[in-house]
Amino acid sequence: MNLYFNQISAIVWKDFVTELKTRELFSSMFIFALLVILIFIFSINLSIVKASEVGPGVLWVAFLFAGTIGLNRSFMLEKENGCLTGLMLVPADRTAIYFGKLISNFIFLLIMEFFILPLFMIFFNVDLLAHIGSLATVVLLGTLGFCALGTLLSSLSSNLKTREIMLPILLYPLLIPIVIGVVRMTGQILEGIPLSDMMKWIGLTASFDIIYIGVSIMTIDHILEE
């Protein structure tokens, strides 16, 4: 069991060392998310619509689109020079490989979101600091679900020539329950509704997080198999 966790942490360590050297993943995700928010901010008249109504959708579109770039990049690194084959040759359970990649993706995405949220607060003129605890919970739940499913599907699509196209086509429809949950909850948080009044949405999002992780554990062996 100790080896299992060491293998997961080794994958996370390797991804972090690579990212610290290249800065490719963070910079591409951050710039893309920022561009999405800027495009929306110029196309929405905030004197007509409330920020709490349109803001959550914009925020999560930025997170998910930027996150998709990150997921594609993450598994492309494994395909380069046949590194995924190398990973398949080590005495590791395939789920350790999945969890290692999941944790890396999750942390990278959280870092990007940490930098995007203050900019969103400024551009949409909303006070997120007053609800930071509730917002953090929602962001963690949403990001976990996105990464759980995204890591599985990016490992699947990494073997395809059209992986950049296939990943969003496979990912977004399956993410709908989570996206609905987190967008609703973010909107309610911006309106000052406490998290305790959103247990239905929290339950929905958390359930899908668990389902996606469970499905990934059951299928990753077959997906990574050539």
Next chain:
Amino acid sequence: MESHENALEVRHLRKAFGVIKAVDGIDLELKQGEFLTIFGPNGAGKTTLIKILSGLTKPTSGTAKVAGFDVSEGNPEMRKEIGVISHSTCLYADLTPLENLMFLAKMHGLEEPQDRSLKAIDEVGLSQRRNDRVRTFSRGMLQRLSIARAILHDPKILFLDEPFTGLDLHASNVLKEHLKKLHDRHRTILMTTHDISCGLEMCNKVALQVKGKFAFLESIEDVDRDQFEIMYFDAVRNNQFVMGIGTRG
């Protein structure tokens, strides 16, 4: 491992991709410490055979036992016993040799990963470049690092898929020396190559694989080198006609 007489046992192994039979009924036994070189034209199924034996792909039918483990079961314990050098280097281009090998050592659960990695890098003569990114390495250096990667965990069985491809004379000699050392240490080696002199020089068993089957499998003592060369070049020529790139009328 010591309890199994045969390092490798293959029975009626088949692998088909649709109608194409990449491996078509191969039988093979290798004892611990034996060195088998497999020759064969492109598309003969040599790489597929190595992929099956290393557990990267499952056979369509037949059985293969490596170090006593059935390859179809995908037992991680089997992967502790094997080292693989394939066409790809399996190295992270933005990491240094030391970081690459330390990562691998951690994945193998080896004690003192840094010391083991430094020793392996030293063995392949890359100590001076241990902190440079792999991306900056030549083909020969990459291949040497691939050897270090494959032997880091001191496997009992090595699968080498055309390891001499793209190497200059010096790098080729370095690789040969390493393979000889490993063979002297009683490691079982299965190598595919197109380099007849290299392949015959080091092995104690020779096979010729054509269209997924072993057309020839003998001990090196029973091989007439000239006749084998004729047989090999005939197989390559015939294969070119099959593939539509032959030049003979």
